Amino acid sequence: MTRKQRRWSKVLVFLLGLAPLFWLGWRAYNGRLTANPLEFVTHYTGDWTLRLIIISLTITPLRKSLNLPDLIHYRRMVGLFAFFYGCLHFVTYVWFVNFFDLPTMLEDVAKRRYITVGFAGFVLLIPLAVTSTAGWIRRLGGKRWQRLHRLVYVTAVCGVVHYFWLVKSDIRLPVFYGLLVTIVLGWRLVFRRRTTARPSTPLSVRKSAEPVVQ
Amino acid sequence: MLIKKPADLLYSEVTPKSLYFNRRQLLAGVPAAFLAGSELLSPTRRALANTKLNAAKSPFSTTEKVTPEDAVTHYNNYYEFGTGKEEPAELTKRYKIPAQWIVSVEGDVAKPRKYSVDDLMKLAPLEERIYRHRCVERWSIVVPWIGFSLSNLLKQVEPTSDAKFVAFETLYDSKQMLSPREAGIPLPYVEGLRLDEAMHPLALLCFGMYGETLPMQDGAPVRMVLPWKYGFKSIKSIVKIKLVKSQPPATWNEYAANEYGFYSNVNPNRDHPRWSQKKENRLGEFGLRNTLMFNGYNEVASLYNGMDLLRYY
Numbered sequence: 001m002t003r004k005q006r007r008w009s010k011v012l013v014f015l016l017g018l019a020p021l022f023w024l025g026w027r028a029y030n031g032r033l034t035a036n037p038l039e040f041v042t043h044y045t046g047d048w049t050l051r052l053i054i055i056s057l058t059i060t061p062l063r064k065s066l067n068l069p070d071l072i073h074y075r076r077m078v079g080l081f082a083f084f085y086g087c088l089h090f091v092t093y094v095w096f097v098n099f100f101d102l103p104t105m106l107e108d109v110a111k112r113r114y115i116t117v118g119f120a121g122f123v124l125l126i127p128l129a130v131t132s133t134a135g136w137i138r139r140l141g142g143k144r145w146q147r148l149h150r151l152v153y154v155t156a157v158c159g160v161v162h163y164f165w166l167v168k169s170d171i172r173l174p175v176f177y178g179l180l181v182t183i184v185l186g187w188r189l190v191f192r193r194r195t196t197a198r199p200s201t202p203l204s205v206r207k208s209a210e211p212v213v214q
Numbered sequence: 215m216l217i218k219k220p221a222d223l224l225y226s227e228v229t230p231k232s233l234y235f236n237r238r239q240l241l242a243g244v245p246a247a248f249l250a251g252s253e254l255l256s257p258t259r260r261a262l263a264n265t266k267l268n269a270a271k272s273p274f275s276t277t278e279k280v281t282p283e284d285a286v287t288h289y290n291n292y293y294e295f296g297t298g299k300e301e302p303a304e305l306t307k308r309y310k311i312p313a314q315w316i317v318s319v320e321g322d323v324a325k326p327r328k329y330s331v332d333d334l335m336k337l338a339p340l341e342e343r344i345y346r347h348r349c350v351e352r353w354s355i356v357v358p359w360i361g362f363s364l365s366n367l368l369k370q371v372e373p374t375s376d377a378k379f380v381a382f383e384t385l386y387d388s389k390q391m392l393s394p395r396e397a398g399i400p401l402p403y404v405e406g407l408r409l410d411e412a413m414h415p416l417a418l419l420c421f422g423m424y425g426e427t428l429p430m431q432d433g434a435p436v437r438m439v440l441p442w443k444y445g446f447k448s449i450k451s452i453v454k455i456k457l458v459k460s461q462p463p464a465t466w467n468e469y470a471a472n473e474y475g476f477y478s479n480v481n482p483n484r485d486h487p488r489w490s491q492k493k494e495n496r497l498g499e500f501g502l503r504n505t506l507m508f509n510g511y512n513e514v515a516s517l518y519n520g521m522d523l524l525r526y527y
Contacts, residue, residue, distance in 0.1 A: 034300060035289035035497050036353055099502050104490055112488050165488070168351075169398030169469060170297035 001070050013074045017081035020048045021088075038096040045089035046118075050159040050177055052082035057156060057184040064191065076132050079152070083129040086122050114165035121158025124151045156181045264429070267340060267422040269360045274416060275344035276510075281355040283424045285497050290431045291349070292450060293399055294384070294391040306430035309390055315435050321381070321456035324372035331435045335421055338366040342425075343418055345441035347448075348480045348509045350466075354494045359439050360422035365413045373409065373457045380412040381405075381462035382438060383454035399469050405438070405449040406462035406476065410517055416441060442511040444478045475527035479518070480509035484527045 001009070024044055027033055034040045056078040063071040098105050108115040128149055130136070137145045160181050164174040288303045295302040295309070317334060320326040340360050348354040368380070386402035394401045411417065418439040421427060428434040433450025440448050446466050456462075466474035473487055482492045482505040493502040508514050518526075 035285035036299065036495070038495055038500075039299075039353070101493075101502075104492070107490065111485075114488055167398075168297075169293070170396070171398060172396070 006070070006073055010073065010077065013077055017052075017077060017084075020044075020085070038092075042089065042092045042096055045085050045092055046163070049082055049085040049089050050156075050163065052078055052085060053152065053156050053159055054177065054180050054184065056082055057152065057181070061184055061187045061191075065187075080129060080132060083125045086125055090122055114162050117158045117165070118162035121155040121162060124155045124158070128152060153185055156185070264426045266426055267360050269340040269342040269422070269425075272341040272343045275342070275358075276346055276356060278344075278346065278356050280344060280358055281497050286355055286357055286423070287429050287432060289355075289497065291351075291446065292431055292433070293397040294386065294401060294403065295431065296392065297397060302431035303429075309430055311430065311434070312385070315385075315453075317436060317452055317455065319367065319371045319455045321458050322374045322377035323457050324374060325370070327371060331421070334367065334419070334436060337370060338362040340421070343439075345418070345439060346509050346511075347439070347441060347445055348494060348505065350444035350446060350474065350478070350486060350491075352489060352491070352494050354496050354503075354505075354509075356496075357423055357439075358425070359418055359420045360425070361418045361420035361439070363415045364417045364419040364438065365415065367419055367455070368409075368413060368457075371457075376459050377457035378409055379458050379460065379462055380407045380409060381454075381456045381458050382407075382449045382452055383456075384449055385451050385453045399465055401465075403449060403465045404462065405447055405464050407440070407447075408461075408517075409457070411440075411514075414514055414517065416511060416514060442479055442508040442514045444474075444480060446474065447478050477518075477523075477526050479514075479523065479527075480505060481507060481523055481527060483507075484524050 024041065028037070056075060059071050059075045059078065063069060094100060094105065098108075109119050110116070128151060131140060131145065131148060140148065160174060160178045163177060164171060167174060289299045290302040291299070292302040292306075295305040315331050317329045317331070318326075319329065339362065341362055342358050342360050344356060344358045346354060347357055382405045384403040391401070407417070418441075420433070420437050420439045421435065423432060428437065430451075433448075436452050437450040438448050438452065447464075461476060464474075464476055467476050467478075480491075485491055491505055494505045495502055
């Protein structure tokens with residue numbers, strides 16, 4: 001892929017990442033946020049957070065098993081979009097669900113396990129978003145950066161559990177997402193066993209480079 | 215020869231609104247008339263076609279702002295027709311309701327009887343009751359229901375001294391509805407009340423809303439409305455009412471007893487294990503209101519004298 005192609009494809013991925021937000025805006029403009037818009041927006045942003053986390057975790061398995069090294073260039077953006085929708089989800093919880101009622105929210109985080117686990121998953125994304133720049137990769141060093149960014153595995157599991165505990169009885173969707181997370185994390189487990197025997201390729205940290213992590 | 219004056223216009227003889235509005239189309243095409251004709255044969259199907267109902271005003275009505283009909287009919291919990299809020303309105307469009315809907319009233323009663331919906335509706339004068347309706351999921355609506363107190367029916371079948379509870383059952387058709395596995399709850403849907411709760415004048419046997427017969431997604435042709443309890447207690451599309459000696463099973467209570475009690479009175483002091491019940495979002499409002507004990511229907515408080523409502527939630 002040429003530099004130019006990469007730039008344009010990144011613009012495309014960026015617009016794709018914004019598409020769910022535009023779709024939400026379009027529905028709002030047309031008054032199609034259901035009879036309970038507060039709940040709809042909360043669930044919508046939550047859904048997209050989880051989906052994007054899973055997509056970001058799918059990039060490495062696809063890249064390696066299909067031999068598409070270029071996919072790595074989009075991983076950071078997908079991860080940051082997951083964080084972006086996670087922030088929107090958090091804001092809807094603070095605003096649309098609780099209307100800034102702090103005591104209720106503190107009680108929720110302490111007492112309601114689905115909120116506790118969802119909140120934990122969100123907080124874990126913050127250091128990852130902060131250290132997503134090339135500068136931070138250099139400062140931390142590839143190995144440590146990699147280890148830190150494996151926290152996203154925990155967030156993915158938190159997201160699925162959060163969803164699973166939230167639904168009243170129809171668990172089909174949370175189970176489906178759980179299956180996807182199992183596959184992408186399971187792939188890493190299997191792949192790691194097969195590769196640890198080989199010597200690892202040294203990681204050169206250039207300005208634009210992102211470390212090759214599984 | 216005495217010519218007998220015909221009885222009052224039967225509910226089943228009222229032209230359904232959909233047919234009335236489509237009457238030109240009926241003339242326009244024979245096939246359309248044929249299809250509509252088959253609809254004319256079934257009183258129950260007709261009962262579902264948004265027929266206008268005349269109802270007297272009721273002193274039980276709240277003066278609060280009524281939630282728009284469109285919101286109420288497109289935001290339903292009716293798991294037999296999908297677990298999403300907008301699914302029931304969609305999936306019930308394809309649903310074929312039984313040609314003759316029968317409600318069997320049985321059990322510990324002196325006069326058990328199978329009622330058609332027409333018969334049931336004639337038991338007492340219809341009233342319009344504008345009730346607050348609070349869902350266990352923290353949202354609420356205000357709905358103008360049409361019906362009469364369930365006590366009218368119960369008195370007619372004469373409960374015996376053994377009867378202590380009333381068990382309700384919703385129609386279940388596995389061919390046209392979600393399986394219990396898909397819905398995640400046991401089906402058919404069942405609910406229950408203590409007899410004194412069921413006899414309370416607020417307990418409404420409901421046939422309509424917003425001036426018309428109930429749409430399917432809101433529990434046609436006949437449902438219960440219990441405004442002081444969480445919404446899931448107000449069972450929809452009833453086919454059986456049985457008076458029994460001991461506490462009958464209730465679907466959500468069977469599913470998760472710690473989350474959904476048998477009584478399930480609206481109670482801001484008893485949190486759902488997964489969320490607080492202190493506040494609620496009235497659909498259409500941007501903000502929260504305080505949830506009131508018994509949803510503001512304090513006239514039912516005497517039913518629970520001496521009961522610890524945190525224990526019997």
